[in-house]
Amino acid sequence: DTGVSQNPRHKITKRGQNVTFRCDPISEHNRLYWYRQTLGQGPEFLTYFQNEAQLEKSRLLSDRFSAERPKGSFSTLEIQRTEQGDSAMYLCASSLAHPGGPYNSPLHFGNGTRLTVT
Amino acid sequence: AQSVTQLDSQVPVFEEAPVELRCNYSSSVSVYLFWYVQYPNQGLQLLLKYLSGSTLVKGINGFEAEFNKSQTSFHLRKPSVHISDTAEYFCAVSVLSSGGYNKLIFGAGTRLAVHP
Numbered sequence: 010d011t012g013v014s015q016n017p018r019h020k021i022t023k024r025g026q027n028v029t030f031r032c033d034p035i036s037e038h039n040r041l042y043w044y045r046q047t048l049g050q051g052p053e054f055l056t057y058f059q060n061e062a063q064l065e066k067s068r069l070l071s072d073r074f075s076a077e078r079p080k081g082s083f084s085t086l087e088i089q090r091t092e093q094g095d096s097a098m099y100l101c102a103s104s105l106a107h108p109g110g111p112y113n114s115p116l117h118f119g120n121g122t123r124l125t126v127t
Numbered sequence: 128a129q130s131v132t133q134l135d136s137q138v139p140v141f142e143e144a145p146v147e148l149r150c151n152y153s154s155s156v157s158v159y160l161f162w163y164v165q166y167p168n169q170g171l172q173l174l175l176k177y178l179s180g181s182t183l184v185k186g187i188n189g190f191e192a193e194f195n196k197s198q199t200s201f202h203l204r205k206p207s208v209h210i211s212d213t214a215e216y217f218c219a220v221s222v223l224s225s226g227g228y229n230k231l232i233f234g235a236g237t238r239l240a241v242h243p
Contacts, residue, residue, distance in 0.1 A: 013170070040228060051131075051217050051233030052171070059228060100170055106228065115161060116231055118170035 011035070013119035015101050021125045022091055029087045030122045034103030041084050042116060043076055044100040045069065052100055058084060059106070091126045098123050129154045129222045133234035141242050142210055148203040148237045150218035159221035160201040161231065162192055166214045174216075177201060188212070213241045 014033040022028050034041050039060050044052035055074070057065045060081035070076075073091075078084040088095055102116040134149040152158060159178050163171040175186025182194040192203045201218060215238050219231040 015170075042230065049136075049235070051219075051235050052231075054230050054232070057228065057230060064228065065230075102171075104229075115173045115176055116171075118163075118172070120168070120170045123168070 013101055013103055013117050015099075015119035015122050017122055018120065019123050019125075021127065024093060024126055025090055027087065027089045028091060028124065029085055030099055030101075030124075032084045032086070032101030032119060034083070034101070035105075035117055038103035038105045038114075038117070039081065040104045040106055041078055042102045042104075043084070043086055044102065046098040046100055046121070047096075055086075055099075088124075091124075093126045096124055096126045129158070129220050129232055131218050131220050131232055131234035133216075133218055133237050135237050136235065137238045137240065139240045139242060140208055143207045145206050146204065146208050146212075146239065148216050148218075148239065150201045150203065150234060152199055152201060152218070152220045154199075154220060154222075159229070160192075160194060161219045161221065162186065162190070162201075162203050163217045163219060163233075164188075164214050165217065165236075171217060174203070208239070208241045210241050210243060212239060214239060 016031045041058040043055040046052045056076050058078040073089045076086045098121045100121045102118045104116050105114045130153050132151045140146045161176045162174040165171050175184050177184045177194045185191045215236045217236050218234045221229045
């Protein structure tokens with residue numbers, strides 16, 4: 010278990026540029042989540058994947074945001090035409106679903122990608 | 128809708144003193160409750176979880192929490208804190224979505240500052 014890996018750790022970009030973040034979940038985990046955390050706040054849910062299927066997107070995820078999880082392994086989160094309000098820590102988490110039950114294993118988080126839009 | 132309220136944004140405490148970080152939740156259904164810790168510039172690490180059974184849950188690093196259904200609370204406690212416990216602590220409730228999966232709803236966090 011090498012944990013959830015996120016790259017890059019830090020990204021500084023100018024307003025209007027596009028950025029892409031990558032998340033590699035724990036290998037046997039079939040569920041993957043993206044959260045956003047702004048300063049002084051708890052993480053806010055953005056989107057969720059079950060294997061390669063994106064099953065839920067928060068209203069926080071505007072049209073400028075897109076997430077993919079091809080082949081149900083790693084995931085990418087792209088932000089187009091970045092705005093200063095996009096500055097935040099973007100956290101990825103994964104978990105393993107238990108079939109037939111309501112309980113999932115706890116979410117395991119990566120160290121996040123801190124985005125600064127200047 | 129489910130929500131989590133952490134009643135204190137900051138808790139200062141001296142080393143070796145006891146501490147309690149308060150968390151209240153609102154939910155109309157059965158809940159799973161979690162406490163996570165976040166050190167600077169890192170992701171969240173699970174401290175402990177309540178799924179069912181005993182209402183007193185023990186976690187890592189000497190922390191424990193008590194689930195109180197009548198008061199809808201899940202307060203985190205440690206009898207004697209260390210400088211290394213200085214971090215942000217998040218309480219979270221697991222919400223069962225219509226799609227049959229769980230997602231976490233987090234509180235705003237409590238900053239624990241341990242002073243020598």
